Amino acid sequence: MINNCMKKICGLTTLPITIKSFMLGNLNYMADNGYKAYVISQPGEILQKEHLGKVQFIPLLIKHGNVSPLEVLKTIWTLYKIFKKERFDIIQYATSNAALYASIAGWMARVPVRIYCQWGISYTDFHGVYLWFYKLMEKITCIFSTSVQPDSPSNLKFSIQEGLYKASKGHVLLNGSATGVDLTKYDCSMKKRWNKDIRDMYSVPQDSFVFGFVGRLVPEKGINELLEAFLSINGEKIYLFLVGPVEKNRLDSVLLTKAKDHPCVIFTGSVPNAAKYHAAFDFLVLPSYREGFGMTVVEAAALATPSIISRINGPTDFVQDEYNGLICEVKSTESLKNKMEQALRLSKDEKEILSQNAYQLVKTKFDSTMFKQEFLKNREYLLLLSKK
Numbered sequence: 001m002i003n004n005c006m007k008k009i010c011g012l013t014t015l016p017i018t019i020k021s022f023m024l025g026n027l028n029y030m031a032d033n034g035y036k037a038y039v040i041s042q043p044g045e046i047l048q049k050e051h052l053g054k055v056q057f058i059p060l061l062i063k064h065g066n067v068s069p070l071e072v073l074k075t076i077w078t079l080y081k082i083f084k085k086e087r088f089d090i091i092q093y094a095t096s097n098a099a100l101y102a103s104i105a106g107w108m109a110r111v112p113v114r115i116y117c118q119w120g121i122s123y124t125d126f127h128g129v130y131l132w133f134y135k136l137m138e139k140i141t142c143i144f145s146t147s148v149q150p151d152s153p154s155n156l157k158f159s160i161q162e163g164l165y166k167a168s169k170g171h172v173l174l175n176g177s178a179t180g181v182d183l184t185k186y187d188c189s190m191k192k193r194w195n196k197d198i199r200d201m202y203s204v205p206q207d208s209f210v211f212g213f214v215g216r217l218v219p220e221k222g223i224n225e226l227l228e229a230f231l232s233i234n235g236e237k238i239y240l241f242l243v244g245p246v247e248k249n250r251l252d253s254v255l256l257t258k259a260k261d262h263p264c265v266i267f268t269g270s271v272p273n274a275a276k277y278h279a280a281f282d283f284l285v286l287p288s289y290r291e292g293f294g295m296t297v298v299e300a301a302a303l304a305t306p307s308i309i310s311r312i313n314g315p316t317d318f319v320q321d322e323y324n325g326l327i328c329e330v331k332s333t334e335s336l337k338n339k340m341e342q343a344l345r346l347s348k349d350e351k352e353i354l355s356q357n358a359y360q361l362v363k364t365k366f367d368s369t370m371f372k373q374e375f376l377k378n379r380e381y382l383l384l385l386s387k388k
Contacts, residue, residue: 008036008086009379012079012093012102014064016044020051022094022119022178022295028053029372030379040082041098058082062098072101079105090379094119094178100137103144112386113379116145119178120292120314121155125220139164147382151293152176154313173374176317177293180371181362186302188359191279194303198280202266208237209344211308212281214274214296217246222287222310222331227255229337231262235344239264243277278303282351283343287328287336291315297325298366301358306351308339324357 009030011023019039027037031054041047043059060082062075079101083091093102094117106114123134142148142165149171150156156170174180199206211230217223223242230240240259246267248256259265271277274296278284284300284307294315297307301324309315310330319325326342329335346354 006036007034007090007383008038008088009090009092010038010040010058010086010088012040012062012091012098014041014062014095014098016041016047018095020046022117023092024051024053024055025179025182025368026372026375027055030376031055033376038086038088040079040102062101064095064097067097075101076105076108080108083109083111089113089383090115092117096122096134096137096141099141103141107144112146113382114144114146115382116141116148117178118142118148118150118155118159118292120151120290121158122290124158124313125289135162135164142169145169146386147171149173151178152314152317154317155292158313171378173378174371175365177295177298177366177371179295180366180368181295181298181302182368183302183363186275186278186299188303190275191303194276194279198276202241202268204239204266204280205237208239209235210239210241210280210282211285211340211343212241212243212277212283213285214243214277214300215286216244217242218250220289222289222336224252224255225287225331225333225336226285227252227259227265228333229340230265231255231258232333232337233340233344238344239266241266241268241277241281243268243271243274245270274299275303278305281305283308283326283340285336285340286310286315287330288312288315289330293317298362301362302366304355304359306354306358308336308343310336318361319358322354324354324361326354 011027013019019041031037037055038058039055040058040060042061047057083105088111090113091102091106091111092115093099099116103114123131126134148165148169153172156172160167215221278300284305286294286297286307287310290312291314297309297315297318300307307319307325309319309327311327312330321327326339328339
């Protein structure tokens with residue numbers, strides 16, 4: 001191990017929830033191993049001191065979505081001043097806007113190691129000027145980074161083919177994902193209890209078949225297709241849980257109204273412990289248009305819940321059709337409906353095989369303990385490399 005007693009590492013994203021979900025665990029592990037660890041994002045209750053552990057928080061309003069050129073320059077300049085003051089050895093950043101600003105500011109401040117955590121590629125289903133603009137943003141971020149770390153092998157391959165960066169600059173940590181899965185939090189031994197608790201809470205019979213989605217309820221997650229497919233399925237005691245915030249103005253209003261009126265569609269809103277809901281599902285459904293890795297699929301698998309996913313980069317690095325889950329075609333309601341009906345037809349033994357295959361894959365290749373060890377090893381290697 002290199003002498004790292006005074007080394008400083010900082011993680012940046014736009015939103016506090018991303019910091020909490022995907023960075024704090026690894027950064028606290030770095031702090032346990034002699035680093036001073038920091039995070040920068042928008043202020044929020046979720047990053048209060050009791051949630052941070054040994055990580056220090058620097059609040060900064062980093063806007064997401066459409067931002068004026070003046071605001072872009074102002075944010076880059078603010079980050080540059082922070083980087084010059086703190087003299088970080090390593091910065092790592094994710095989400096489109098925050099990554100663009102941090103990569104440029106980090107280059108200006110001569111931060112030795114600048115890691116772009118490429119947790120998804122935003123432009124893959126865009127067209128026209130949007131495709132051109134967001135691809136340009138992605139490429140600029142990669143240029144100003146010393147290392148790019150996509151969270152799936154398929155997105156690494158896609159990025160190299162797209163000319164976003166050379167193969168020598170890209171690297172997937174361990175077997176992929178942003179952080180691995182905490183198997184003490186997603187505790188499979190609690191599945192039966194959590195399954196009963198959640199189903200009882202929503203008055204869902206124990207012998208029902210439950211499909212579930214966890215995440216933001218937005219079109220690019222395939223929610224319109226999911227609602228349309230579910231509403232067209234015939235059968236008794238078939239339920240759909242939608243776990244996460246609804247962005248009403250973006251979803252099909254007719255489908256949303258029908259779903260809210262349906263007695264077997266349950267909108268839970270945001271929940272404090274998604275693990276319990278994964279345990280209540282027979283199948284997770286993620287018909288997304290694009291993903292980085294699709295952590296919700298791996299989290300479900302940690303509770304021996306198989307998934308139906310769309311055929312996109314990221315989730316297909318984990319799910320093999322009819323081995324540990326099912327795969328439908330992207331943006332196809334008919335294909336999704338067929339896979340959901342296939343899931344309904346599975347015998348108990350057939351479903352158990354999918355469930356156990358999914359669980360064993362997580363247990364052997366995606367344990368967050370192994371990921372943290374690889375994370376530390378990689379950061380130390382990149383620091384050594386920067387000194388040559």
